Amino acid sequence: MRTQVAIIGAGPAGLLLSHLLAVGGVDSVVIETRTREYVESRIRAGILEHSTVELLESVGLGARLRREGDEHRGIYLQWPAERHHIDFHELVGRGVWVYGQTEVQKDLGQARDAAGQQVVYDVRDTTVHDPAEPYVTFTADGVATRLDADVVVGCDGSFGPTRSAVPGQTWQRTYGYSWLGVLAAVAPSTDELIYAWHPDGFALNSMRSPTVTRLYLQVPAETDIAEWSDERIWDALATRLGHGQDGWKLTRGPIMEKSVLPMRSFVQAPMRHGRVFLAGDAAHIVPPTGAKGLNLAVADVALLAPALVALLREKDPRLADEYSDRALRRVWRCTHFSWWMTTMLHASDDPFDAQLQLSQLRWVASSTAGATGLAENYAGLPIGF
Numbered sequence: 107m108r109t110q111v112a113i114i115g116a117g118p119a120g121l122l123l124s125h126l127l128a129v130g131g132v133d134s135v136v137i138e139t140r141t142r143e144y145v146e147s148r149i150r151a152g153i154l155e156h157s158t159v160e161l162l163e164s165v166g167l168g169a170r171l172r173r174e175g176d177e178h179r180g181i182y183l184q185w186p187a188e189r190h191h192i193d194f195h196e197l198v199g200r201g202v203w204v205y206g207q208t209e210v211q212k213d214l215g216q217a218r219d220a221a222g223q224q225v226v227y228d229v230r231d232t233t234v235h236d237p238a239e240p241y242v243t244f245t246a247d248g249v250a251t252r253l254d255a256d257v258v259v260g261c262d263g264s265f266g267p268t269r270s271a272v273p274g275q276t277w278q279r280t281y282g283y284s285w286l287g288v289l290a291a292v293a294p295s296t297d298e299l300i301y302a303w304h305p306d307g308f309a310l311n312s313m314r315s316p317t318v319t320r321l322y323l324q325v326p327a328e329t330d331i332a333e334w335s336d337e338r339i340w341d342a343l344a345t346r347l348g349h350g351q352d353g354w355k356l357t358r359g360p361i362m363e364k365s366v367l368p369m370r371s372f373v374q375a376p377m378r379h380g381r382v383f384l385a386g387d388a389a390h391i392v393p394p395t396g397a398k399g400l401n402l403a404v405a406d407v408a409l410l411a412p413a414l415v416a417l418l419r420e421k422d423p424r425l426a427d428e429y430s431d432r433a434l435r436r437v438w439r440c441t442h443f444s445w446w447m448t449t450m451l452h453a454s455d456d457p458f459d460a461q462l463q464l465s466q467l468r469w470v471a472s473s474t475a476g477a478t479g480l481a482e483n484y485a486g487l488p489i490g491f
């Protein structure tokens with residue numbers, strides 16, 4: 107097989123890149139280890155930044171998002187006995203959208219179908235060869251296949267093989283806790299997301315639709331999900347989110363899915379080696395607090411697609427040469443913001459830390475300067491920042 111751009115991974119980064127390349131007149135083939143059903147039902151992100159929504163709309167992917175998504179003005183920040191609304195619209199003139207990654211993935215899948223995009227699911231043994239004249243080998247339906255390309259892009263997430271084909275420096279931070287994530291068949295108890303600091307641990311009340319609530323609890327790293335019955339989960343959520351406080355109630359419902367999610371920060375640079383590029387989680391991971399992962403993956407491919415179009419159609423390498431540095435500026439901004447939100451909101455055993463966290467939360471909630479910093483980063487900086 108031969109194509110202009112071989113894309114490894116059919117997550118949001120990979121499928122959106124193939125879509126943007128097609129808009130620019132460049133062919134691609136996408137390969138993916140999982141099945142399409144698995145990729146489209148994998149419950150992950152739920153919050154889209156303003157610039158993510160603008161980009162999706164600009165390439166014809168915004169219709170269902172506008173119809174079924176929910177625009178939020180801001181978030182609530184909370185600690186025991188206090189809840190404060192941070193109004194992003196008022197502070198920075200833009201908000202965020204609640205629209206599940208599952209839905210983004212389905213919209214992308216349908217758009218790629220309509221365009222006749224080749225996506226090979228269920229592949230095995232993906233290997234990237236020769237960064238100067240790259241090609242990818244894999245097995246599909248038991249048949250060993252070689253895919254030659256002008257450029258290979260690793261959009262293969264945090265466990266994919268492309269990262270190791272791109273030498274460079276890495277930075278990492280691990281946190282001593284994880285998130286227990288729950289999807290519940292119950293109407294959200296809140297109009298906008300609640301981020302709650304609590305001495306027992308952080309809790310987050312998010313949502314997916316008028317009938318589906320998404321909730322997270324801070325739990326120790328390596329927690330065994332079997333230790334958390336549905337009742338224990340709801341009790342902890344009620345305590346940490348402040349059920350009964352000022353008349354607010356957390357409504358319980360059937361839990362449809364629960365899992366423990368590890369948290370870490372990771373950055374690899376540069377995001378390119380020869381004609382092999384990295385985008386999305388393949389190059390960087392952020393802890394989920396602040397909802398940046400999916401948005402960063404979108405921002406990467408929004409820079410990479412025009413760079414590859416210029417490289418392959420006009421033989422102009424300038425944007426491709428700048429890609430890694432430009433992408434990494436935003437990566438580090440979001441890495442800092444995600445670390446900042448995470449360390450501000452998660453309980454540690456250190457009473458000094460707890461006082462610093464509370465002081466910081468009070469400052470963010472009561473000072474326009476503090477709140478604006480959070481709002482600007484959360485609602486998202488322009489692509490290309």
Ligand code: FAD
Nearest residue numbers: 115117118119139151152262263386387397398399400401
């Ligand atoms: P992925 O979505 O991981 O896609 C990579 C793809 O590559 C996968 O489909 C994988 O199967 C495939 N692949 C791997 N290896 C190979 C191989 N060898 N060959 C071929 N294919 C391969 N982000 C936000 O912005 N907002 C949020 O609210 C948010 N919440 C989150 C909540 C949770 C619980 C989790 C887990 C993540 C959350 N994130 C959030 C992060 C977000 O989901 C990821 O950052 C996003 O999925 C990254 O997209 P990607 O395409 O780079 O990688």
Ligand code: DHB
Nearest residue numbers: 151152312394395396397
């Ligand atoms: C969700 C996930 C996040 O990490 C976050 O900060 C906000 C919302 C969610 O899955 O809904």
